[in-house]
Amino acid sequence: MGQKTNNLHTFTIDKDNIKEGLISLFDMDEDYNGGNGDEYWEFSDQKDEDGNLISLAVLEGFKTEAERFVYDIYTYSHSDGVLNQEQCIASTLYKVQACHGSHSEQFTFVIVDTGPQFIVAVSYLT
Secondary structure (H helix, E strand, O other): OOOOOEEEEEEEEEHHHHHHHHHHHHHHOOOOOOOOOOOOOOEEEEEOOOOOEEEHHHHOOOOOHHHHHHHHHHHHHOOOOOOOHHHHHHHHHHHHHHHHHHHOEEEEEEEEEOOOEEEEEEEEEO
């Protein structure tokens, strides 16, 4: 059994700018926020002028896959007309966990509502 590294991240998410805060949660996974290119993004069957597949994010007008994920989560969480911000954060963290896949384990998080913002602590092993 090899050694594991405990990763601890903290985030502050302003309630007035929830979407940007949700996107920032993907800073834990550079593969989806553009830091490592688009290797792990979902692609359409359409190709650009050079013959490369076009990502769904680009087709839908987003700069990164993280933005596309957050838009879907935000829209779904807002579908009944009331936005549950804490549920948006939890859903986004579950998506980050899914994106990590087998790369990490024991992914846990705590969300604390401080009034004008949320404090989010995330821990996982790699």
